[in-house]
Amino acid sequence: MKLRFLGATGTVTGSRYLISDDKHRLLVDCGMYQGVKTLRRRNWAAFPVDPHTIDAVVLTHAHIDHSGYLPALVKNGFKGTIYCTKGTHELCKVLLPDAGFLQEEDAKYAFRKKYSKHTKPEPLFTEKDAWEALKHFQSLHYHETFEPVKGFHVTFTPAGHILGSSCVHVHHKAADKTIVFSGDVGRQNDIIMRPPEPIQKADVLVCESTYGDRLHSEVDPETELATIIKRTAGRGGIVLIPAFAVGRAQMLLYVIHKIMGEGRIPKLPVYLNSPMAIKATEIFCRHHKEHKLTAEQCGTIDENTKFVRKVEESIELDAARYPCVIISASGMASGGRVLHHLKTLLPNERNSIVFAGFQAPGTRGDALVNGAESVKIHGEYWPVKADVFNLDSLSAHGDYQEILEWLEQGNLRPLTVYVTHGELVASDLMRRRICEKFEWDVEVPELFDEVEV
Structure with missing residues (x-):
C-alpha cells in the first residue's frame, strides 16, 4: 500500500x-x-x-x-x-x-x-x-x-x-x-x-x-465581540463579519443573539447575507443532535435573524446606514456578497470588520488583519478606514x-x-x-x- x-x-x-x-x-x-x-x-x-x-x-x-x-x-x-x-x-x-x-x-x-x-x-x-x-x-x-x-x-x-x-x-x-x-x-x-x-x-x-x-487567545470571545459591537453601534457604524458559511456563521449567530439576549449589546438588526450560509444554518438546526445546541436555541437563531436571500435584498442592505450586524460569506473575503459590503464599509472609520478565524496567506482577509491600507476588490483598490479585528478564539x-x-x-x-x-x-x-x-x-x-x- x-x-x-x-x-x-x-x-x-x-x-x-x-x-x-x-x-x-x-x-x-x-x-x-x-x-x-x-x-x-x-x-x-x-x-x-x-x-x-x-x-x-x-x-x-x-x-x-x-x-x-x-x-x-x-x-x-x-x-x-x-x-x-x-x-x-x-x-x-x-x-x-x-x-x-x-x-x-x-x-x-x-x-x-x-x-x-x-x-x-x-x-x-x-x-x-x-x-x-x-x-x-x-x-x-x-x-x-x-x-x-x-x-x-x-x-x-x-x-x-x-x-x-x-x-x-x-x-x-x-x-x-x-x-x-x-x-x-x-x-x-x-x-x-x-x-x-x-x-x-x-x-x-x-x-x-x-x-x-x-495557541488560541484566552480572551473570552463573547466579551470581545460584545465590546466591538457595542462600540461600533455607539458611533453609528456597521459591524461586518466575513464568515465561513458552514460552522462559523452558525456559531456567530448563536453568540450574537446570546449576548444580545443578556443585554450586553444593544438590540440591533442581525443579517445573514449568504444564500449558502442560510441553507447551511437550516441544515445545522435540523441536525441539532450532532452538536451542543438544543432545538430551542436553534429556533432562537432562526426567529431573530434577518435572512437575506435575494440579490435585490443584498443590494438594498448594501445601502444601509444604520447600526446593524451583517454576517456574509466568504470567511477570508475571497469571494461572494461580502466583497460588495467591504467596498461600501471599508472606507468609513465608523464601521468595523471582524474576521473570525484563520486567514490563509494571500487572501484579502490575511491582508486586512495584517494592517493593509487598501485592498483590491473587483479590479479596484479600496482604502481601509474601518477598524479591523480577528477573533482568533472563535476558530x-x-x-x-x-x-x-x-x-x-x-x-x-x-x-x-x-x-x-x-x-x-x-x-x-x-x-x-x-x-x-x-x-x-x-x-x-x-x-x-x-x-x-
Missing part, C-alpha cells in the same frame, strides 16, 4: 491524499486551492492523477478546501462513488452548487468589468457540473464500516470541526495496516461543536497543523495544545505521523511538538511525495 500527498503540503488548502495498491486507487479529500495566486493556479493544472483511474473518493468534511474540486474531478472523467457522512452530504448539496454558481458569476463580472487578462474568463466548473458530481455521492453514519474499494475498509469518527466532519480510518486488509486522516480537528471546548473523538488505533496518522505554531480548528491533548486521549502508537494542512513553519513546529511529547516518528511531506505503508 502506498500513500501519496497530492495537496495540503506547505499550505492549509487543497487537501488531497491518494492511497493505492497494485489494483486500486482511493482518494481521500478532493479540495480546491485557495489563497495566493500561485496556489490558486494549481486548480487549473491537470489533476496529478488521471481521474479515470481513481476508483472512489472519501471526504473528511464539506469545506471547499476539502471538497471543492470534486465537480472538476467528475467533469474530467472520474466515474466512481464519493463517500462521506450524512452531515457532509447535506452540506455539499449546498456548498458545491453555490461554488459553481459563484465562479460563473465571478467570470461574468470579470468579463463585464474587463479586469481579467483573459478575453473571456471561464469558471473552473459550473453549477451544473456540481449537480453532476453530487449524483456520485453516497452517505453513511459515523462508525459504520464500508468497503469503497475492494480490500479497503473505511470508517468515519467525529472530528468536532463542523457538522459532519470526520476522521477517516482506512484499513487495508492485505497489508493489515490502518491509515487515519485527521481531517480538520475541532476544539476541546468549542462553543457549539462536541470535541473530536479520540483515535484508538493507527499505523500511520496524517495530522493537520493549521495552528501548529500558535473551529484546535490549536497545537488541543491537538496534542486529543492525540493523548487515544491509545495511539503509530509507526509514522505525517504532518500536513499547515503553513511550512506551523507544520514543522507541530512535527517537533509531537516528537517531543510522544517520541513518535514524525515527518512533514512535500507535494507529490509518495511513501510505502
Whole structure:
C-alpha cells in the first residue's frame, strides 16, 4: 500500500491524499486551492492523477478546501462513488452548487468589468457540473464500516470541526495496516461543536497543523465581540463579519443573539447575507443532535435573524446606514456578497470588520488583519478606514495544545505521523511538538511525495 500527498503540503488548502495498491486507487479529500495566486493556479493544472483511474473518493468534511474540486474531478472523467457522512452530504448539496454558481458569476463580472487578462474568463466548473458530481455521492453514519474499494475498509469518527466532519480510518486488509486522516480537528471546548473523538488505533496518522505554531487567545470571545459591537453601534457604524458559511456563521449567530439576549449589546438588526450560509444554518438546526445546541436555541437563531436571500435584498442592505450586524460569506473575503459590503464599509472609520478565524496567506482577509491600507476588490483598490479585528478564539480548528491533548486521549502508537494542512513553519513546529511529547516518528511531506505503508 502506498500513500501519496497530492495537496495540503506547505499550505492549509487543497487537501488531497491518494492511497493505492497494485489494483486500486482511493482518494481521500478532493479540495480546491485557495489563497495566493500561485496556489490558486494549481486548480487549473491537470489533476496529478488521471481521474479515470481513481476508483472512489472519501471526504473528511464539506469545506471547499476539502471538497471543492470534486465537480472538476467528475467533469474530467472520474466515474466512481464519493463517500462521506450524512452531515457532509447535506452540506455539499449546498456548498458545491453555490461554488459553481459563484465562479460563473465571478467570470461574468470579470468579463463585464474587463479586469481579467483573459478575453473571456471561464469558471473552473459550473453549477451544473456540481449537480453532476453530487449524483456520485453516497452517505453513511459515523462508525459504520464500508468497503469503497475492494480490500479497503473505511470508517468515519467525529472530528468536532463542523457538522459532519470526520476522521477517516482506512484499513487495508492485505497489508493489515490502518491509515487515519485527521481531517480538520475541532476544539476541546468549542462553543457549539462536541470535541473530536479520540483515535484508538493507527499505523500511520496524517495530522493537520493549521495552528501548529500558535495557541488560541484566552480572551473570552463573547466579551470581545460584545465590546466591538457595542462600540461600533455607539458611533453609528456597521459591524461586518466575513464568515465561513458552514460552522462559523452558525456559531456567530448563536453568540450574537446570546449576548444580545443578556443585554450586553444593544438590540440591533442581525443579517445573514449568504444564500449558502442560510441553507447551511437550516441544515445545522435540523441536525441539532450532532452538536451542543438544543432545538430551542436553534429556533432562537432562526426567529431573530434577518435572512437575506435575494440579490435585490443584498443590494438594498448594501445601502444601509444604520447600526446593524451583517454576517456574509466568504470567511477570508475571497469571494461572494461580502466583497460588495467591504467596498461600501471599508472606507468609513465608523464601521468595523471582524474576521473570525484563520486567514490563509494571500487572501484579502490575511491582508486586512495584517494592517493593509487598501485592498483590491473587483479590479479596484479600496482604502481601509474601518477598524479591523480577528477573533482568533472563535476558530473551529484546535490549536497545537488541543491537538496534542486529543492525540493523548487515544491509545495511539503509530509507526509514522505525517504532518500536513499547515503553513511550512506551523507544520514543522507541530512535527517537533509531537516528537517531543510522544517520541513518535514524525515527518512533514512535500507535494507529490509518495511513501510505502
